[in-house]
Amino acid sequence: MSDIPYTADLFDQPPPAAPRPHPALSDARALLRLLERWVARGWLRDLDRALARFLHAEVEDAPPLLLLGAALASHQLGHGHVCLDLAATLEAPTLALSLPPEGDDMSDPPPLPGEVLETLTLAQWRDGLEHAELVGQGPGSSPLVRRDDGTTTRLYLRRYWQYEQTLHAEVDRRLALADSTDTAPDASLTRATLDTLFGTPGADPEASGGFNWQKAACALAAQSPFAIITGGPGTGKTTTVVRLLALLQTLCQAASDAEPLAIRLAAPTGKAAARLGESITHQVNDLPLGPALRATIPVEVTTLHRLLGARPDTRHFRHHADNPLSLDVLVIDEASMVDIEMLTAVLSALPARTRLILLGDKDQLASVEAGSVLGDLCRRAEGGHYTPATAAWLAQATGQALPEGYRDPDGRPLDQAIAMLRESYRFGARSGIGRLARAVNRSAPDEARQVLEQGYTDLRHRVLGGESDPALDSLVRNGSATREATTATPRPAGYRHYLSVMHARRPNENADFTRRPEAYSAWAEAVLDAYGDFQLLCALRKGPWGIEELNLRIARTLRQAKLLQASDAALEHGWFEGRPVLVTQNDYGLGLMNGDIGIALEVVEAGGARLRVAFPSGEPETPVRWVLPSRLDAIDTVFAMTVHKSQGSEFRHAALLLPDRMTPVLTRELVYTGLTRARQWLSLVEARRGILGEAIDRQVLRASGLG
Numbered sequence: 001m002s003d004i005p006y007t008a009d010l011f012d013q014p015p016p017a018a019p020r021p022h023p024a025l026s027d028a029r030a031l032l033r034l035l036e037r038w039v040a041r042g043w044l045r046d047l048d049r050a051l052a053r054f055l056h057a058e059v060e061d062a063p064p065l066l067l068l069g070a071a072l073a074s075h076q077l078g079h080g081h082v083c084l085d086l087a088a089t090l091e092a093p094t095l096a097l098s099l100p101p102e103g104d105d106m107s108d109p110p111p112l113p114g115e116v117l118e119t120l121t122l123a124q125w126r127d128g129l130e131h132a133e134l135v136g137q138g139p140g141s142s143p144l145v146r147r148d149d150g151t152t153t154r155l156y157l158r159r160y161w162q163y164e165q166t167l168h169a170e171v172d173r174r175l176a177l178a179d180s181t182d183t184a185p186d187a188s189l190t191r192a193t194l195d196t197l198f199g200t201p202g203a204d205p206e207a208s209g210g211f212n213w214q215k216a217a218c219a220l221a222a223q224s225p226f227a228i229i230t231g232g233p234g235t236g237k238t239t240t241v242v243r244l245l246a247l248l249q250t251l252c253q254a255a256s257d258a259e260p261l262a263i264r265l266a267a268p269t270g271k272a273a274a275r276l277g278e279s280i281t282h283q284v285n286d287l288p289l290g291p292a293l294r295a296t297i298p299v300e301v302t303t304l305h306r307l308l309g310a311r312p313d314t315r316h317f318r319h320h321a322d323n324p325l326s327l328d329v330l331v332i333d334e335a336s337m338v339d340i341e342m343l344t345a346v347l348s349a350l351p352a353r354t355r356l357i358l359l360g361d362k363d364q365l366a367s368v369e370a371g372s373v374l375g376d377l378c379r380r381a382e383g384g385h386y387t388p389a390t391a392a393w394l395a396q397a398t399g400q401a402l403p404e405g406y407r408d409p410d411g412r413p414l415d416q417a418i419a420m421l422r423e424s425y426r427f428g429a430r431s432g433i434g435r436l437a438r439a440v441n442r443s444a445p446d447e448a449r450q451v452l453e454q455g456y457t458d459l460r461h462r463v464l465g466g467e468s469d470p471a472l473d474s475l476v477r478n479g480s481a482t483r484e485a486t487t488a489t490p491r492p493a494g495y496r497h498y499l500s501v502m503h504a505r506r507p508n509e510n511a512d513f514t515r516r517p518e519a520y521s522a523w524a525e526a527v528l529d530a531y532g533d534f535q536l537l538c539a540l541r542k543g544p545w546g547i548e549e550l551n552l553r554i555a556r557t558l559r560q561a562k563l564l565q566a567s568d569a570a571l572e573h574g575w576f577e578g579r580p581v582l583v584t585q586n587d588y589g590l591g592l593m594n595g596d597i598g599i600a601l602e603v604v605e606a607g608g609a610r611l612r613v614a615f616p617s618g619e620p621e622t623p624v625r626w627v628l629p630s631r632l633d634a635i636d637t638v639f640a641m642t643v644h645k646s647q648g649s650e651f652r653h654a655a656l657l658l659p660d661r662m663t664p665v666l667t668r669e670l671v672y673t674g675l676t677r678a679r680q681w682l683s684l685v686e687a688r689r690g691i692l693g694e695a696i697d698r699q700v701l702r703a704s705g706l707g
């Protein structure tokens with residue numbers, strides 16, 4: 001009692017005024033004015049406001065709370081959510097809406113969502129959505145759909161609600177087929193084939209209790225027309241799927257003398273497709289199988305757009321429910337990057353008998369488009385939840401007893417179709433990167449901190465002393481010093497490495513580009529390969545820790561070290577030799593895909609020097625595709641790359657830079673995705689001590705009704 005100041009002052013103060021409801025909550029015109037200010041400021045898309053305006057113009061009595069919900073549900077699509085979760089929005093508007101957006105300087109801002117929503121309750125917002133013409137509860141023609149459960153309401157634009165419904169229906173249809181006994185594969189042949197493909201039974205590491213999850217994944221997927229194989233980097237997803245395809249072909253051959261299964265492999269981006277193609281080619285060659293069976297496993301990988309027959313200027317594909325793909329098996333790699341619209345299109349274009357196998361890492365950042373389908377479907381993957389019938393099948397088909405902890409008599413049909421690979425062969429038990437990735441995934445900041453302090457040789461950690469700390473420049477220029485710095489030990493590179501290769505291996509100055517293309521091609525291949533040795537990854541686009549400012553800072557650092565030569569103007573806005581660029585949009589005409597990285601190189605042509613940009617083509621005969629800078633519009637300089645853009649890529653040494661303050665994009669998934677891009681070494685750079693812990697405490701939860 002004595003701690004409380006007992007002074008007259010305390011009682012003289014008027015009680016704080018209760019916040020008043022914002023006028024936009026009850027007046028449609030005030031709401032539209034507010035949305036206009038948010039659009040002018042770049043907080044909302046014009047598209048989001050246009051929807052609210054359209055509904056207001058069409059239906060005079062459309063409640064303001066409904067218009068607000070519609071604009072925000074539309075805004076959420078731009079942030080990867082298929083719907084607006086009302087309760088989450090009211091609880092933490094800034095986080096749920098990512099508003100104000102990253103990089104806003106907050107000078108003279110319009111009212112913040114938090115201020116506007118401050119007095120609104122979930123019950124009031126729900127009441128405000130009561131409008132039969134505009135908001136339905138299910139099938140119908142209303143533009144919006146709401147789904148209520150005890151704790152929240154989800155508001156969808158009808159198209160996205162429909163995607164979710166189609167996806168549910170298509171997955172359920174396939175899972176129901178899995179239950180019918182006439183589709184069950186021959187258990188003894190499955191077991192004999194898996195023993196051949198995987199060698200002696202039970203050869204998996206102790207960490208998995210001797211249980212070979214790769215083998216189990218093959219057995220689970222072989223008995224279901226829909227299957228997911230999820231696992232972190234290097235857990236053997238590709239290894240497993242190649243063996244699964246060999247098993248399926250063996251079972252098919254034994255069942256009939258018919259043709260082998262028609263199998264296609266696909267990935268969401270050209271880069272992911274090229275990577276899978278390369279990895280699968282090696283794996284197929286190593287299979288302990290005869291050449292005839294090996295030849296039935298394809299090594300060519302296409303993009304999903306190409307598979308479905310994308311047509312320019314329309315979101316409709318050539319293949320759909322009425323013109324389905326003729327296939328027996330479709331494998332989609334990097335499925336975490338596939339958004340809900342694309343996955344629905346794929347499922348609709350596949351006959352129900354076609355087996356669909358999704359591969360991916362459920363813990364990675366989801367697609368930037370709406371819907372984290374893989375993550376949602378795999379929410380229960382960690383625990384297994386296999387029924388007694390599934391455990392019995394695994395015992396018959398693999399000769400292994402499923403550990404108790406993964407059994408569940410109440411397991412759901414979807415659980416039976418999902419296999420999680422739990423052991424990384426790339427990051428063994430002694431790898432700091434692997435241990436850090438596990439700590440991040442478990443949201444264990446203290447454990448992550450300990451891993452950083454334990455002196456792993458593949459892990460470096462640095463806390464910067466401010467925006468201009470030269471340690472960052474030194475890291476990106478030179479890489480990091482190895483602890484066991486002997487000349488024989490390879491070192492984690494910085495950008496000096498690829499630029500040195502560029503200078504040292506340049507073709508003779510008399511070599512003309514048109515007459516000696518092979519000399520230029522070999523040079524470009526060496527430079528591109530060396531570039532893959534290092535990449536700086538950042539969470540943000542804007543501000544001192546964002547890629548825009550860092551790209552310029554790094555270019556200047558490299559010029560100062562005499563590794564680049566360019567005027568200020570060229571560094572800021574133009575082209576210079578050595579400029580690494582990232583393609584940000586597919587360009588089928590040029591054969592370039594979103595995510596491709598090229599490097600500007602100077603070639604001698606017709607007696608003069610000119611810049612051309614070299615991209616890896618993925619084709620063995622002409623490994624480099626040369627493009628004139630003037631033909632490239634959708635590109636960014638990529639000395640610094642956002643973690644979002646780095647998905648599906650790997651670098652021998654990756655430096656992950658975390659900013660000095662929390663922003664909505666900084667989450668556990670982002671840190672995990674960033675650090676698992678490193679194949680051999682990771683440098684983790686904190687702009688402020690402790691930011692890693694704060695980031696991994698926060699997980700993105702995408703709003704959806706899947707899972």
Ligand SMILES: Nc1ncnc2c1ncn2[C@@H]1O[C@H](COP(=O)(O)OP(=O)(O)OP(=O)(O)O)[C@@H](O)[C@H]1O
Binds near residue numbers: 214232237
């Ligand atoms: N059971 C195993 N025993 C030993 N090595 C393995 C095993 N499974 C996979 N590997 C090796 O681990 C490495 C990674 O395997 P793989 O490429 O199949 O993993 P992934 O999960 O597809 O990787 P990514 O995350 O790159 O997509 C490869 O070198 C592979 O040969």
